[in-house]
Each structure stands twice: as C-alpha cells, then as structure tokens.
Amino acid sequence: MATYRELLAQVKSEIDEISTIEAHERLDSSDGSLFVDVREPDEWDEGHIPGAIYTGRGRLEQRIEGLVPDKARPLVVYCSAGSRSAFAAKALEELGYVNVVNLAGGFQDWKRNGFDVTIPRVLSPEQRSRYSRHLLIPEVGEDGQQRLLDARVLLIGAGGLGSPASLYLAAAGVGTLGIIDADVVDESNLQRQIVHSTDRLGEPKVTSAKRTLEALNPDVRVVPFQERLTSENVDRILAEGWDVIVDGADNFPTRYLVNDASVWSGIPVVHGSIFRFEGQVTVFSPGVGPCYRCLFPQPPPPELAPSCAEGGVLGVLPGIIGSIQASETLKLILDRGDSLAGRLLLFDALGTTLDEVTVRRNPDCPVCGDSPTITEYVDYVEFCNAPLQI
Amino acid sequence: MATIRIPPTLRAEVGGARELDARGCTVADVIDDLVARFPALETQLLSGGQLADFVNVYVRGEDVRTRDGLDTEVREGDQLILLPAMAGGSFGVRPHGV
Numbered sequence: 001m002a003t004y005r006e007l008l009a010q011v012k013s014e015i016d017e018i019s020t021i022e023a024h025e026r027l028d029s030s031d032g033s034l035f036v037d038v039r040e041p042d043e044w045d046e047g048h049i050p051g052a053i054y055t056g057r058g059r060l061e062q063r064i065e066g067l068v069p070d071k072a073r074p075l076v077v078y079c080s081a082g083s084r085s086a087f088a089a090k091a092l093e094e095l096g097y098v099n100v101v102n103l104a105g106g107f108q109d110w111k112r113n114g115f116d117v118t119i120p121r122v123l124s125p126e127q128r129s130r131y132s133r134h135l136l137i138p139e140v141g142e143d144g145q146q147r148l149l150d151a152r153v154l155l156i157g158a159g160g161l162g163s164p165a166s167l168y169l170a171a172a173g174v175g176t177l178g179i180i181d182a183d184v185v186d187e188s189n190l191q192r193q194i195v196h197s198t199d200r201l202g203e204p205k206v207t208s209a210k211r212t213l214e215a216l217n218p219d220v221r222v223v224p225f226q227e228r229l230t231s232e233n234v235d236r237i238l239a240e241g242w243d244v245i246v247d248g249a250d251n252f253p254t255r256y257l258v259n260d261a262s263v264w265s266g267i268p269v270v271h272g273s274i275f276r277f278e279g280q281v282t283v284f285s286p287g288v289g290p291c292y293r294c295l296f297p298q299p300p301p302p303e304l305a306p307s308c309a310e311g312g313v314l315g316v317l318p319g320i321i322g323s324i325q326a327s328e329t330l331k332l333i334l335d336r337g338d339s340l341a342g343r344l345l346l347f348d349a350l351g352t353t354l355d356e357v358t359v360r361r362n363p364d365c366p367v368c369g370d371s372p373t374i375t376e377y378v379d380y381v382e383f384c385n386a387p388l389q390i
Numbered sequence: 391m392a393t394i395r396i397p398p399t400l401r402a403e404v405g406g407a408r409e410l411d412a413r414g415c416t417v418a419d420v421i422d423d424l425v426a427r428f429p430a431l432e433t434q435l436l437s438g439g440q441l442a443d444f445v446n447v448y449v450r451g452e453d454v455r456t457r458d459g460l461d462t463e464v465r466e467g468d469q470l471i472l473l474p475a476m477a478g479g480s481f482g483v484r485p486h487g488v
Binding site for chain 1 (some may be wrong): 392395397399410436443444445446448451452453457473474477
C-alpha cells in the first residue's frame with residue numbers, strides 16, 4: 001500500500017508541470033490557456049489568479065465538462081502549493097483533457113513572485129444558499145449572480161406581464177427593479193396579476209408590488225414610480241440608469257413612447273403583449289436589431305385593437321409570456337445565449353403552438369433607420385388615434 | 391392551397407375560425423380568395439389596394455414587406471400568418487397624458 005507521499009510522487013511523474021514564471025507567461029499569451037482553481041471556497045475568496053475559473057477539487061470531475069466542454073483547451077490547474085492540483089490534473093487527463101499542466105508552486109508561489117491577484121466579491125452564506133441553483137449553472141455561476149445583483153431593470157407596468165416578470169427577476173436576485181404604474185389594485189386584476197393579492201385592494205400597484213417583491217427577496221430594492229409614463233417624465237425616469245426595460249404596457253401610445261425613448265437611450269426592451277389566448281414576445285436591442293416601429297410602423301385603428309379590458313385575456317397567458325420576458329431579461333444581463341432580437345415568438349394557448357417569425361431592421365424606420373425623421377418625442381395619443389392614410 | 395392563421399381580432403369577420411384554407415400563388419391571390427368569401431376582411435387587411443400598414447403578413451416566417459409584398463410567392467402547403475399589433479399587457483399604464 002502506497003503512502004500519500006509515494007502516491008503524490010507517482011502522480012507527479014505522470015503529469016506535466018510548469019513553473020510559476022511559465023504560467024505567468026501563459027496568462028499574457030493568446031494560446032487560450034484557462035486557469036482552473038481547485039482549492040477550497042474560502043481560499044478562492046481570499047484571492048485567485050486573474051481570469052481563473054473555480055471548481056473545488058471535490059466536484060471537479062462532476063463539473064468540469066460543463067465549465068470546459070473543449071477537451072483540447074490548454075488548462076493550467078492550480079491549488080495552494082501544487083499537490084492537490086497534481087491529483088486534479090491527473091483526474092482531468094483521465095477524463096480526456098489532453099492539454100493539462102499543473103502549476104508546480106501553486107498560488108503561494110504566484111503571490112511570492114508578486115503577480116496580479118484578483119480578490120473576488122463574495123456572496124454571503126445566505127446568498128450562496130439562496131442562489132445555489134444558479135451557482136451550479138456554468139452560464140451563471142458566481143460572476144453571473146454578481147451581475148444579476150448589480151443589475152437594474154425597469155418594468156413598464158405592474159400588471160399581467162409585470163407580475164410574473166418582476167417576481168422571477170426578484171427571485172433571481174436582480175438587485176434593483178424600477179416599476180412604473182399609476183393604478184391601484186382592483187378586484188378584476190387578481191385573476192392574473194399575481195404580484196398583488198386580495199388584501200391589497202385599493203393599494204397603489206407599485207406599493208403592493210414592492211411589498212411582495214422585497215418580501216420574496218431582501219437583496220432586491222424596488223424603486224416605485226407611481227405615475228403614468230409620459231413624454232414629460234420618461235427622460236427623468238430613464239436617467240436613473242437601467243440595463244433593460246421590460247415592456248408590459250397595455251396601450252399603443254405607451255408602446256411607441258417606450259420604443260422611441262429606448263432607441264435614443266440605447267436601452268434594450270424585452271417586449272410582451274397578450275390578448276385572449278395569444279401572446280407575442282420579442283427583444284428590441286438598439287443598434288443591434290429592429291425596433292418596435294420596424295415591426296409595427298403604425299398601430300391598428302382602435303376598432304381593430306381592443307384592449308384586454310374590452311376583449312379579455314386568459315389569466316395564465318401573461319404568466320407564460322411574462323416569464324419568457326423574465327428569461328430574456330436575465331440572458332441580456334448575463335450576456336448569455338441567443339436573445340429574441342430579430343425574432344418574434346407567437347404563442348397560442350388554444351392550440352398550444354409556438355411560432356416564430358423574423359423581424360428585420362427597417363433601414364427606412366423613422367426612429368432607428370439610416371436617416372431618422374423622428375428625433376424627439378411626438379404626441380403619441382394623436383399618433384395612435386390619427387386617421388389612417390388610405 | 392395555403393393555411394391562413396387568423397388573429398383573434400379578425401375572427402369575428404370569419405365566423406370565429408382560427409385557421410382557414412385559401413387558394414392562390416401569391417399573397418395577393420390568397421387575400422383575394424379570403425376577401426371573396428369574407429368581404430368584411432377587406433378593410434382590415436388592405437388600404438388603397440396595398441397591404442394596410444398596421445397588419446403584417448408572414449409567409450414561411452418572413453414578413454412579406456421584406457420580400458415581394460403582395461406579389462410574394464405562396465407555395466402549396468405554406469402557412470400564412472396575419473399579425474396585427476397587440477397592445478395588451480399590464481392594464482396599468484393608461485394613455486392619457488402620454
């Protein structure tokens with residue numbers, strides 16, 4: 001039976017090692033080397049090699065293929081002094097990684113040489129527990145969770161779409177949620193507006209939403225705007241700085257106002273709309289894809305555009321569309337995956353079908369086109385009620 | 391024969407149908423066929439002989455305005471989607487004063 005020292009010596013003879021100086025050169029080179037830190041979580045929190053990824057030794061085999069799918073990628077594995085990482089390097093080779101080296105002197109030698117160290121911002125033990133299912137996802141992880149906590153999302157409306165969207169964004173730990181809504185909670189809202197409840201009847205929706213969301217997650221700060229969004233206040237509200245706008249408005253003037261303001265402010269809009277059994281959802285990313293005016297240059301005449309108050313809506317429908325809006329918002333914040341920019345999803349609850357159509361940027365768009373003709377706010381009520389040009 | 395998806399706001403004009411079949415080799419032909427059977431659709435889809443600005447028509451997932459407009463080819467078995475904008479969302483942000 002081999003002793004630990006004998007086993008370590010044997011493993012070290014079977015793997016490749018590099019010195020701290022060589023490792024530092026790799027950090028500056030463009031060979032795609034990825035540093036993998038296999039120490040304990042508290043060691044990582046006290047500082048690590050810049051750009052390194054973290055996976056504790058105990059879960060290395062379980063997690064590495066999710067973190068590093070490319071088994072040909074050059075990996076530099078390190079721990080504190082080079083022993084634990086020797087075993088880790090051996091395990092990686094057994095998993096089929098073909099370009100693995102162990103950092104012989106470990107992180108201690110890295111620091112002795114005076115090389116740069118990154119001190120990570122640390123989640124509290126409560127946050128580690130609350131967001132544990134996010135931390136396990138390679139596309140989120142600790143860096144992604146910090147991004148979510150730092151993010152600021154503005155919701156237009158605390159109603160059918162705003163309810164599920166704000167609940168899931170708050171649960172996900174999006175740190176600041178601005179909510180614009182002038183209304184109070186009405187009994188007819190509660191069939192679908194699940195951020196409110198019966199004991200909130202008559203209460204301003206922004207106050208009710210703030211109570212629900214901050215009770216769900218104390219990491220979240222809700223900034224209420226109990227006012228109607230207008231040409232007069234939109235710049236003031238946007239000036240507070242938002243990463244994403246979630247549009248759940250219920251009328252065309254507000255839709256066009258949100259669009260124009262977002263194009264001019266460069267803020268992406270996650271758009272959702274619903275009627276009876278059908279929903280539409282997409283993303284408008286200024287400078288990247290089309291805007292709302294590219295999709296719908298003109299609103300329909302009022303007789304062709306009944307509101308949900310007139311036409312009704314299945315209560316669960318905003319739950320589905322608003323949840324897709326929340327998912328798209330999280331992806332934009334995390335900068336992961338393919339957003340719905342340039343694609344419009346059409347959901348039909350009656351047939352349970354999901355269709356997708358292409359939305360292209362219109363070079364002649366009056367707001368985001370090559371030669372814009374609308375460069376300041378217009379009278380949106382008049383624009384939406386104007387007689388059609390026939 | 392093509393299949394036409396009818397949006398909720400136009401279903402009253404077609405007896406409540408969610409989908410209809412229509413004949414035609416171009417978008418114009420297909421709309422003519424629909425309008426011949428459901429005349430109330432004409433003002434909802436066309437304006438001055440052109441597609442109305444407030445309705446989008448998609449063939450094979452593409453907006454016909456980015457193709458050949460009403461002349462866009464329709465093949466056997468294609469699905470056309472008629473899509474007007476929908477405003478509904480929060481019911482909390484009224485247009486007054488926008």
